[in-house]
Amino acid sequence: MSMNTQGRPTRPGEADGAFHPKTFTGNRGLDMEEPLIFEFGSLETTGVDLDEDDDVDFELGGHRRQDEIGLPGLAEPEAMRHYVRLSRNNYAIDSGLYPLGSCTMKHNPRLNEKMARLPGFGDIHPLQPVSSVPGALELIDELAHWLMVSTHMSAIAMSPKAGAHGELCGMMAIKAAHTAAGRDPKIVLVPESAHGTNPATAALLGYKVVSIGAKDDGTVDLDALKATAEEHTGNIAGIMLTNPNTCGLFERDIKLIADLIHAADAYFYCDGANFNAIVGKARPGDLGVDAMHINLHKTFSTPHGGGGPGSGPVVLSERLAPFAPLPFIRKTDKGLELVETTSATTEGEQPFGRMTAFHGQMGMYVRALSYMMSHGSDGLKQASEDAVLNANYIRVGLQDLMSLPFGERPCMHEVLFDDSFLKDTGVTTLDFAKAMIDEGYHPMTMYFPLVVHGAMLIEPTESESRAALDLFIATMRDLVMSAKRGETDRFSGAPYLAPRRRLDETAAARKPVLKWTEPEPAEVSPAAAE
C-alpha cells in the first residue's frame, strides 16, 4: 500500500476494510441527490420579475380560474442549481462515446446552436407577413437544395417534425398517389428487421402490414419478397425498407427490390435513419427510392436533446412530387413563393394535405444547414467514410470474442452482434449492457433489430478518435472475458457506480405513478401531538 508523507493511504480502497461512508444528505461528493421542484419550491416564490400591472378591467366573461394551480416557483439561483444538478445525472455525447445503434449520436457543433439563435431565425413568427421573412424562405430553400442534391431526388416535403412523422408524410403521399390513379391497395410490406415506427405508421393509415423475412446474411429475402408480391398482386401499396438496414448492412439487391415493387404498381419508401453511412457515397434517387425521410437530428447533427426535437424532411421521386403536402416553397422568376393553402396551388400541384401547423422545424433547418455547409461535399463524404471505418474497426476489434450473426463481412456505419458469445455464462444482453455503464459508457442499442437473438447494435459515428475507439474495444474485451470467466457479479447487479442502481421497470408499469402528488400527512396520535 502506498502512503503519503502523513502516513495516510493515497488511494481509496487500498486501505484495509475500505470505508464507505453513509452520508447524512445521501449525496456522494459531486453526486447529489435532488428533490422534485414540488418538494422544495414554494407557491409564493417566483423567479421572474414582471413590470407591475395596472388594475386590469377583466374581460374574461365568466371564465376566470377559481382554483389554485398548485405550481411551485423557484428563485433564479434555486432553479439554476436544481437543473444543473439534474443535468449531472445524464450521460451525453459531450461526455463520452454513445454507441446507440440506429440513433447516430454524433458531435453537435455549437456553431449550429449559435446560428439558430440569430434573431432573424429564432425570433420570427410563422405567420408574420411573408414579405418580412425572405431570408427564412431562402434558408429553407437552400437546405432543401442540399438535401435533394445529396439524395438525387426531385422534390421535398420539409415540414415533418421527426423521423416517424416523415414516414407518415411519405406514406400519405404514396396513398394519395394511389388514390389519384384510382387504386386502393391495402397492404404495405415491411421487413422483419424494420424499426417499429414503420409498421406503426402503415397501420395508422389503415394498411395491413405483411412482414418479409430476412436471409441468413441479414438482408431482405428476395425470393420471399417475390412470392409475397405475387400472392398479393394488385393489392400492395408499397414497401418500407431501411437501407442500410438495421443490421448495419447495405441491401445489395436494392435495385431489384425497387424494380419488383414498381412492377407491382407499388412505391418504395426508404427509412432514411441510416443515411449517415452513405452520404456522398450513394444517392437514394439512383436506387429506385420513391420517398425517404432524413432525420436531421441524426445524419445532420441537430442535437438529440434528450429525445427531440427532431426534424424529418421527406425527399420524393418525380412520381410522388405532385402530392407533397402544404406548405411548400415554389421557385418563380420573381423569387421564392410560400404556398400555404390549396387555393394557392397551380397545375400539377396536388398536395395531399398538411402534416402540421406552420412550416416545420425551422430551428432544426438552420442547424442542419450550418452542419452541411461546414462539411461541404468533401466533408460529408469523409464523415460517412469515417463513420463506416470506425464501425468496422470496432467489428474487427471484437469479432474474435463477440459473435457476428452474419459472419465476418464488412458492415456499414454500425455493427451488429448477437448474444451467442454469452451462452452459458449466466450473463444476459441486458446485464452486459448495464456493466458497460460502470465502465463509463452508454450501452449500445439492445434487443433490436428483432431478427437476431439478443441483438447488440453498436454505432460509433465519425466523431470518435482512434484512441477513443481503442479504449472502447479494450473495455468491451475485458467485459467479455470477465463474463466468460464467470464473474457474474460484475453484471447481474450492474450498474453499481451510476447515479442509480438498476431501476425496477416492472413495478413502474404495474402501478404507474406519472406525476407528483402531495404525500398523505403522517397520522399523528393525539398523545404525540400534545
Add this chain to the structure above:
Amino acid sequence: MRYLPLNDTDRSDMLARVGVKSIDDLFADIPENVRLNGLLDLPKRASEMEVERRLSAMAAKNTSAGSVPFFVGAGAYKHHVPATVDHLIQRSEFLTSYTPYQPEITQGTLQYLFEFQTQVARLTAMDVANASMYDGSTGTGEAVLMAHRITRRNKAVLSGGLHPQYRAVVEGLSSMAGDKVVSLPADPTGTEDILSQIDDETSCVVVQSPSFYGQLIDLKPIAEKAHAHKALLIAVFTEVVSLGLIEPPGTQGADIVVGEGQSIGNGLNFGGPYVGLFATRQQYVRQMPGRLCGETVDAEGKRGFVLTLSTREQHIRRDKATSNICTNSGLCCLAFTIHMSLLGQAGLTKLARVNHGNAVKLKKLLGGIHGVEVLNSAYFNEFTIALPKLAGDVVERLAERGILGGLPVSRLEPDNKDIANLLVVASTEVNTDEDRAAFADALKEALA
C-alpha cells in the same frame, strides 16, 4: 474537417487493421453502377467564419419580432423567456443526450420529464400528461385518433373556432385513415351551434378555447352533451399562458386536453420546434400516444424515474401501437419546465394578468378607431377585429410602416370571402404602451 478526429495516418492504419486496401472496399455492397465516385454537386467545406457570414446574411433579411411593435399570435406567441432557460437547455448533458432508454444514466432527463408531466397535469387540471408531442397541431390529430380508439367510433366534430391549420392536420389524417370529420364553418364570435352536431355516432368534439379568434368558450355544456352521447370532449388551446387566468379544461369536463406549449420557454422559431402538451383522464392512460415517465425505485430502494407503459409504443407493439411517435420534443419540454419552475403559479398568474391587461388596452385603442369592430366579448390576450378593408392589404400597409400587426384570417382561409376583412391580433407582456399607440396610429392611417 474540424469535426472529424481521424487523420490520414489513422485512416490508413485502421484500414490495414480492418484488412482492406481502400475505404471503398467497405462500400463494396453498394452496386458499382450506383456508387458515387466523385463528390456531390455542392460547395466544399467552409470555415466557421464563412458559415456564420452566409447564414447571418440570410437572417438579416428577416424582420425579427423583437425589433418592431409586434402583435401576431394565432397559434404562436412572442413572450419573454428568461436568460436562465436558454443557458440551462444548452448544458451538454441535456442537449447532447437522447431518449432515456438507460434510466440509470439519464435520471436528469427523466426527472425533468416527471416534473413536466406534473406541471402540465396541474395546469390543465387533468389526471395525467405525457412527455410531449411534436406540437399542438399534431397532438390534436393524435387526440382524435385516441378518441376513436376509446369510443370505437370514427366521427370527429371540429369547432369553427379551431385553428384552421390544426383542422387541416386532423382532416388530412382522418381522410387518409378513412375516418369521418364534420368541420363547422369559421366562428369568430364563439356563437356556433355545436351541440346539435353531437349524436350517437360522434366519437369526439374538438373545441379550442381561447379559440383561434380569441374567444373564450364555455366547455361545460359541450362536455355534458358529448358525455350524454358517450362521446369525448377534446379541449384544445394554443396559448398556454391563458391557463394562468382562465378556468382549466379539466374542471370543465374535458376528456383529452391538447395544446401548444411554445409560449413557455420556447422562442417563435418560424413555427418550430415547439412542444405539444397532451393530458387525459386516468382511465384512458393506456390509450395515450407518446412517451410516459413514471416513478419507481432502484435496487437499493432509492426513488428513480423510468419510461413506462411502453407496451403502448411502436418499438414494442409495432403495428398495434397507439401512435407511431418516437422522437418527441424533449429539449422543448425542458425549456418549458424550467421557465414554468421559475414562474411558479405566482409568476404565471401575474404573467397571464399582464397579458390580458395588455390585450384589454389594445382592444380599447383599436376598438376606438372609426370603422373597426371588435368581435369578441370574452378573450385572453388575443381577439379579432373586423376592418372596413381587406385585412391582408392592411397588414401589408402596416408592415411597410414597420409594424407587424396581426394575422389576416384570409391568409389561412383564402376561400371564405365572408371573413376576408378579419384580423386576429395578440398583445403579450412584451408590448409597451408605445407599441400599442404606434399600432393604433398606423392602423388609422391604413384605413383612412
